[in-house]
Each structure stands twice: as C-alpha cells, then as structure tokens.
Amino acid sequence: MNDSPPVAESFSARLIAWQKSAGRHDLPWQNTTDPYRIWLSEIMLQQTQVGTVIGYYERFLARFPDIASLARADLDAVMSLWSGLGYYSRARNLHKAARIIQSEYGGCMPGNRADIEALPGIGRSSAAAIAVFAHGAREAILDGNVKRVLARHRAVSGYTGSASVQARLWSLAEDLLPAQDIAAYTQGLMDLGATLCTRSNSACGRCPVRDDCLALATQQVHAYPSPRPARVRPVRQSIMLLLTSKDRVLLERRPPAGIWGGLWCLPNIESGELHAPPEQIVNRWHPVGKAHLQPFGNLRHGFTHFTLEIAVLRCEFDSLDVGAQLQHSSQLPQGSQLPQGSQLAQGSQLAQGSQLPQGSGLPQGSQLPAGSSVTLSERATDLHCAEPDARWWPLHDALALGLPVPVRQVLESLQLSG
Numbered sequence: 001m002n003d004s005p006p007v008a009e010s011f012s013a014r015l016i017a018w019q020k021s022a023g024r025h026d027l028p029w030q031n032t033t034d035p036y037r038i039w040l041s042e043i044m045l046q047q048t049q050v051g052t053v054i055g056y057y058e059r060f061l062a063r064f065p066d067i068a069s070l071a072r073a074d075l076d077a078v079m080s081l082w083s084g085l086g087y088y089s090r091a092r093n094l095h096k097a098a099r100i101i102q103s104e105y106g107g108c109m110p111g112n113r114a115d116i117e118a119l120p121g122i123g124r125s126s127a128a129a130i131a132v133f134a135h136g137a138r139e140a141i142l143d144g145n146v147k148r149v150l151a152r153h154r155a156v157s158g159y160t161g162s163a164s165v166q167a168r169l170w171s172l173a174e175d176l177l178p179a180q181d182i183a184a185y186t187q188g189l190m191d192l193g194a195t196l197c198t199r200s201n202s203a204c205g206r207c208p209v210r211d212d213c214l215a216l217a218t219q220q221v222h223a224y225p226s227p228r229p230a231r232v233r234p235v236r237q238s239i240m241l242l243l244t245s246k247d248r249v250l251l252e253r254r255p256p257a258g259i260w261g262g263l264w265c266l267p268n269i270e271s272g273e274l275h276a277p278p279e280q281i282v283n284r285w286h287p288v289g290k291a292h293l294q295p296f297g298n299l300r301h302g303f304t305h306f307t308l309e310i311a312v313l314r315c316e317f318d319s320l321d322v323g324a325q326l327q328h329s330s331q332l333p334q335g336s337q338l339p340q341g342s343q344l345a346q347g348s349q350l351a352q353g354s355q356l357p358q359g360s361g362l363p364q365g366s367q368l369p370a371g372s373s374v375t376l377s378e379r380a381t382d383l384h385c386a387e388p389d390a391r392w393w394p395l396h397d398a399l400a401l402g403l404p405v406p407v408r409q410v411l412e413s414l415q416l417s418g
Contacts (some may be wrong), residue, residue, distance in 0.1 A: 079402020
C-alpha cells in the first residue's frame with residue numbers, strides 16, 4: 001500500500017531540513033559532482049564502514065585520480081591498494097568498468113541509472129546514488145542503512161534480504177522521493193541510518209521523522225528489521241607454504257573467481273599431501289633434491305560464511321638454482337602429522353614469537369611511486385616455477401601487491417623477523 005502524498009512530502013521535507021542542519025557534510029566524497037569519486041565511494045562503502053573506507057579512498061584517489069588513470073593501470077596495482085579492504089571482486093569490477101567507460105563512453109561515466117547499472121559491479125542502489133549525486137537524477141536508493149530506516153518507519157517485518165521484503169522497501173523508497181532537493185534527501189537517508197537509526201542504541205529522540213515512526217509508536221524499534229535467519233558458520237582448514245630464498249618469497253596468483261580472486265597468495269596444499277616426502281610437496285613449485293619443512297605459525301581469518309584456520313609451513317632455499325639444497329632447519333619428524341585437521345599446535349607464534357603489526361593496510365612506502373616506469377611484475381621472476389601463475393618476489397615488493405590479509409600478516413611477520 002502506497003503512502004499518501006502528504007505523508008511522503010512531510011517525510012522528505014523533514015529529512016531534507018535535518019540533513020542540511022545536522023547531517024554529515026565533511027566526508028571526502030561529499031561536496032562533489034564528479035561521478036568517478038562518487039562511484040569509488042559507493043563501491044568502497046559496500047559492506048564496509050565509513051571509518052575504514054576513508055583512508056583507502058584517499059590513497060586510491062592519490063594513485064588513480066580519474067577514470068583514465070584507473071583504466072590504464074595494471075590490475076596488480078589496483079589490487080594492491082585494495083588489499084585489506086576485503087570483497088576483492090569489487091576492485092576487479094571497478095577496474096573492468098573503468099576500461100569499459102574509457103573505451104565505450106569516451107572516459108565519461110554515463111548519466112543514466114540504467115546505463116550505470118549495466119557496468120560491472122554496480123547494483124541498482126549504487127547506480128541510483130551515482131546518478132543522484134553526480135547528475136541530480138530523481139532515483140531511489142536502498143542500501144543497508146536505508147533499508148533499516150524504512151523498515152522501522154513503516155514497520156515492514158521480515159528479513160530485508162528476502163525478495164518480498166526488498167520489493168516492499170523499493171516501493172516505499174520510490175513513493176517517498178521528493179520532487180526537489182533529491183541530493184540532500186538521499187544523503188539524509190544515508191546519514192539518518194548511519195548516525196541515529198543505527199542497529200543498536202538508536203537515538204530516536206533526535207530523529208527528524210520520529211513523530212510518525214510506526215516502530216517507535218509501538219516501542220518495537222529493536223524488532224525492525226528482522227535479523228538474518230540464524231546459521232552456524234562452519235570452520236575450514238588450510239595449509240599454506242612459505243617458500244623463501246634469502247630476500248625472496250614465492251607467491252602464486254589466485255584464479256579470478258572464488259575466494260581472494262586475483263590476489264597473490266602463498267601456495268596451498270591439502271592435508272593429505274603431508275604424508276608425502278617434503279621434496280615431493282615443494283617440487284610442484286621448485287625442484288629440489290632434499291627439502292625440510294618447519295612450522296611457522298597459525299592464523300584464523302573470518303569470512304562472511306565461514307571461518308578459515310590456516311597452518312603455515314616454511315621451506316628456506318639456499319638459492320633459486322635447480323638442485324640447490326635447503327638450509328637446515330627443524331624438520332618435521334618423519335610420519336608426523338598436524339593435529340586437528342592439519343592445524344599447527346595451539347599457541348605457536350609467528351616467526352618465533354614476533355608480534356604482527358597493528359592493522360593490515362599497506363606498509364608505508366611499500367607502493368611504487370606514481371609514474372614509475374618499472375612495474376612490480378618486472379621485478380619478479382618465475383625462475384624454476386613449475387606453476388605458471390607462481391613467481392619469486394623480493395619481500396619488499398611482495399608487500400606492495402594485492403594480498404589477502406592473512407598472507408600480508410605472514411609476510412609482515414617474516415619481514416620483522418629479519
């Protein structure tokens with residue numbers, strides 16, 4: 001059932017007035033009509049909090065100030081700046097879309113919502129936001145914050161991820177659109193959900209639309225929207241190999257699809273492979289006559305749908321020449337197995353007790369200077385790597401790549417241990 005015009009007009013008018021006087025006005029992607037900057041912020045803010053995004057946004061713009069520079073960039077450089085932000089398909093799609101805009105639209109993002117939405121990685125709500133803020137289009141948005149605001153204000157029950165509830169919320173969002181001041185209204189919806197109508201401890205007393213909020217009227221604010229149906233998040237195990245030779249480390253690029261798609265990662269092995277001699281395990285990446293494996297540490301990393309427990313085993317090579325022997329280390333006893341699903345013993349420390357640095361962003365100075373004519377790929381080597389997507393990287397350069405957070409932590413620990 002649609003809201004009557006007076007209710008819709010009152011809702012939007014109150015929200016616009018509140019946004020102009022009490023909303024957010026100093027975020028780095030505000031006060032601009034540049035579609036590229038708005039687009040970048042919309043993609044980064046998907047599934048990610050504002051406080052986390054700001055630093056990534058500013059670093060990304062410093063390296064790629066416009067669509068043309070992003071379209072020209074190597075994917076490794078893009079993934080490097082995205083490393084730690086998660087949901088890496090966003091970065092791949094951003095890069096892909098920039099190249100489409102450059103080749104098909106002359107470097108200018110289209111102004112029509114439907115055309116924007118047709119680009120890789122841009123959904124209906126993000127496309128609408130870009131059209132609103134860049135071109136003043138009268139379009140409805142429905143991100144997570146807006147879903148919560150509308151679900152509470154109109155007492156829409158059910159999980160907002162379900163198709164039926166989303167359809168109802170889209171209908172409400174379109175009915176409530178004002179005839180003018182669309183940018184202030186849209187920003188107001190975002191600000192209200194982010195600052196007052198929050199998941200918990202909502203500040204209803206300061207809400208500009210509290211007078212006709214149905215959830216507040218029944219003292220059921222906490223009940224809307226309905227939570228995601230409960231489910232148990234499974235735990236998976238993984239074994240990674242830290243193959244090193246002096247200042248170099250072997251990494252292999254993940255396939256484009258799937259977990260950590262397109263990122264550089266430590267080689268993975270299955271738990272059953274631990275029954276094989278160490279030489280047979282490492283021969284897949286580097287042929288050797290004799291190999292020694294030693295535990296390096298445990299890591300635990302949470303994904304949206306599961307938790308990954310990682311055991312890291314290290315092999316150190318004397319050199320990268322075929323047939324070189326490995327440096328002697330504490331070899332795993334013959335026939336030994338990692339306990340509990342190939343996980344290292346509880347309490348083991350990375351790099352003999354060294355602590356991981358705070359955060360998982362790029363180390364200061366780790367990226368190449370703007371305009372550098374030498375790419376990271378040219379500084380790596382695939383010498384004696386049987387796997388086509390594996391390369392030996394200088395450790396400093398490896399830390400400038402697009403890496404999964406756990407792999408970055410391992411390499412930062414390795415760097416600290418000298």
